[in-house]
Amino acid sequence: MVVLNRIYTRTGDGGRTRLADGSEVSKTDVRVEAYGAVDEANACIGLARLHTAQDAELDAILSRAQNDLFDLGADLARPVREGEDPAKVLRTTQGQVDRLEAEIDRINADLGPLTSFVLPGGSAAAAALHLARTVCRRAERLAVGLAAEQAVNAPALKYLNRLSDLLFVAARRANHNGAEDVLWIPGATRET
Numbered sequence: 001m002v003v004l005n006r007i008y009t010r011t012g013d014g015g016r017t018r019l020a021d022g023s024e025v026s027k028t029d030v031r032v033e034a035y036g037a038v039d040e041a042n043a044c045i046g047l048a049r050l051h052t053a054q055d056a057e058l059d060a061i062l063s064r065a066q067n068d069l070f071d072l073g074a075d076l077a078r079p080v081r082e083g084e085d086p087a088k089v090l091r092t093t094q095g096q097v098d099r100l101e102a103e104i105d106r107i108n109a110d111l112g113p114l115t116s117f118v119l120p121g122g123s124a125a126a127a128a129l130h131l132a133r134t135v136c137r138r139a140e141r142l143a144v145g146l147a148a149e150q151a152v153n154a155p156a157l158k159y160l161n162r163l164s165d166l167l168f169v170a171a172r173r174a175n176h177n178g179a180e181d182v183l184w185i186p187g188a189t190r191e192t
Contacts, residue, residue, distance in 0.1 A: 020078035035076040037139035042069040044132035051125035080151040100162040112178040125174035133167035
């Protein structure tokens with residue numbers, strides 16, 4: 001159980017912060033950037049959920065994703081150490097990735113085929129889900145950058161990749177299963 005008695009601590013006033021293992025790093029550290037972007041993606045999903053409440057199944061999927069993203073942020077906030085006890089460290093699991101894949105397949109089965117790239121828009125829910133998708137992609141890029149420098153739990157990277165896919169199909173579902181998607185028309189606004 002997490003207990004937060006004070007909201008401000010003043011410990012970060014000098015541009016430093018502590019990771020989940022207690023080590024101190026700059027607030028601009030790639031690890032902090034990665035879990036910060038995960039937090040932003042989570043906030044975007046929260047905003048999107050204001051528009052998906054009438055779709056109980058989709059809203060439940062997004063609710064689970066928000067909880068997963070908190071787990072993932074905790075995962076990224078704790079450097080991977082050789083020999084760590086998996087029972088004592090919160091890490092994203094392959095099971096969470098597998099669940100996302102099943103949810104993507106279930107949603108995608110009801111969608112019309114794509115004939116072009118989809119522009120972010122259509123309904124308010126779809127636009128918000130596309131925003132969440134792009135922030136999730138940024139979180140993924142930052143996590144991949146972190147993984148290039150330090151060990152990262154592999155399912156965390158997979159989860160971010162699948163979550164952006166889930167947010168894409170969720171946006172299409174929010175656009176009446178793709179019927180109201182706004183499609184890209186290459187060169188449509190060019191002047192000759």
